[in-house]
Amino acid sequence: MDTHGRSGDPLRVLNGEIVGCTRCPRLVAHREAVALAPPRRFRGERYAARPLSGFGDRRARLLLIGLAPAAHGGNRTGRIFTGDRSGDWLFRALWEARFASQAESARADDGLRLRDAYVTAAVRCAPPGNKPTTREMRRCEPYLLRELELLRRVRVVIALGRIAWRAYLRARRLLGRPLPGRAPIFAHGAVVRFADGVTLIGSYHPSQQNTFTGKLTRPMFRRVFTTARRALAGRARRPGADRSDRDRRPAARIGRGAPLRASRPAHPDGLGHAPRHHS
Numbered sequence: 001m002d003t004h005g006r007s008g009d010p011l012r013v014l015n016g017e018i019v020g021c022t023r024c025p026r027l028v029a030h031r032e033a034v035a036l037a038p039p040r041r042f043r044g045e046r047y048a049a050r051p052l053s054g055f056g057d058r059r060a061r062l063l064l065i066g067l068a069p070a071a072h073g074g075n076r077t078g079r080i081f082t083g084d085r086s087g088d089w090l091f092r093a094l095w096e097a098r099f100a101s102q103a104e105s106a107r108a109d110d111g112l113r114l115r116d117a118y119v120t121a122a123v124r125c126a127p128p129g130n131k132p133t134t135r136e137m138r139r140c141e142p143y144l145l146r147e148l149e150l151l152r153r154v155r156v157v158i159a160l161g162r163i164a165w166r167a168y169l170r171a172r173r174l175l176g177r178p179l180p181g182r183a184p185i186f187a188h189g190a191v192v193r194f195a196d197g198v199t200l201i202g203s204y205h206p207s208q209q210n211t212f213t214g215k216l217t218r219p220m221f222r223r224v225f226t227t228a229r230r231a232l233a234g235r236a237r238r239p240g241a242d243r244s245d246r247d248r249r250p251a252a253r254i255g256r257g258a259p260l261r262a263s264r265p266a267h268p269d270g271l272g273h274a275p276r277h278h279s
């Protein structure tokens, strides 16, 4: 069941608000400008050039949070992570883990259905250089907060990149949900279990920058979803692979990635500064 299968429900209302949003002048200008100057391979295509809502199963237990739509991916096709290489990686991994009906995600009308999974982003408009400003993130944040309130069955969250990781932790704080005393540090494969039973898993973003350079490989990405499946089944690895807010040990990781690092004091707003690149 996807979010567009019912009328008049709060998630549908929220998604309608998102796609009509014009709060960020810079991003409105950018999403429309790229539509007017597409690369050769997309010439002649009609771009959606609007904000993107989340996509997937309203009863999802797995939530994936990305950074923002790609200028010539979601901003073109009108569906998040659809029509670009990041989406190719993401939906293949979701399909392999049995969360998606197909491995490809080329167009919004391609019949793709998600099962027990919902995909969203910290920012809903494509930002120049994939770098939203802190002010733009703040403007867009209420949409993520409302999504988190409406997706009541979510038990596992995969943060695709450091910005998504921080955005989710900040959202938890704003929603009054339990957090560790120290902010968990992002790493690929980091696993954090909160006192309310939700598990957060960190993953490098499947951006071309990460996948082309080998920073993120298919096996590494696959293991993230294996961990998510285990967590949904109540079998997340421990000890040493999970971290609860009662347990202040460094967040553990799976697969290849950054070495273990101790947690650091929480940034006052739980977000910090945007990194230069997808991570």
Ligand code: SF4
Pocket: 018, 021, 022, 023, 024, 025, 027, 028, 051, 052, 123, 124, 125, 136, 139, 140
């Ligand atoms: S980034 Fe978010 S708040 Fe800004 S215009 Fe797009 S949807 Fe609206």
